[in-house]
Amino acid sequence: MDFEPSDEPVALKILIAGGFGVGKTTLVGAISEIRPLRTEEVLSDRGIGIDDTDGVEGKTTTTVAMDFGRITIREGLVVYLFGTPGQERFWFMWDELSYGALGAVVLADTRRLTDCFPSIDYFEQRGTPFIVAVNCFDDADRYDTEDVRSALDLDPDVPVLMCDVRRRASAKTVLITLVEHSLKVLTASQS
């Protein structure tokens, strides 16, 4: 695995998850080049006795816009950041987004900590390496990382850190922490 030729292009995928309004887009914007993407939403009232849609299954979808971030490490090595959709109706996209992902950042807000439970459950079940980054909103009470760890019932090996996603340096630290964690998980799985 370590012997791929260095000129082979590699694209890596990192997910940014967490509840609605927790700062996912801000984090992506603080550290990467934002690119627009149109994707499809499956309409929720699909297939109610109208399944004579031979070849025109597209009727049950409509397009939604989402952004992704791109960080070029060097020519031929690019890291992509995808925010996982917050609302429940977009859950169908999670499997696709998380397939082959290097890891996930679960953004948490201490005022609404429960919002990130679904993300944590999801990545734990899928075995996707993840970290929890607590976005420190100005008007939120401060907690230490161990309080957050115990409130979220996280395994001791899951990194937890405080961050301010508006700051590029902080966003950088978040991503580095994740990739270091993914590297640790990868190394452990190979030994």
Next chain:
Amino acid sequence: MTHWMDEEAGPVVRPYALVGGRTRSSGDALDLVALVTATGAAPSGGFVPGPEQERILALVTTATSVADVASELGLPLGVVRVLLGDLQDHGLISIGRASASERILKEVINGLRAL
């Protein structure tokens, strides 16, 4: 496809009209960060790439991710997957996905630090 009558009316040509109304092709399972590269082969078997497929071929002379192709074309991901699937079936593009090695991850960490 970038010409809109107005926001309410939507695009002049519905996206799925570009792919004959199909929403399925061999490009279905293409990962967002799978890398697409033109093979440089000539179209064969009577296959004529459409205008959007020509745009894709011009774009992927160097390896380009599926997400970037969709973003550049401004077309929905599902439509782009169908277009890519056809190009792949006719040998005009190759699609690869390198996995992350320890060496690559270390390179990413150093690269992020240097940002």
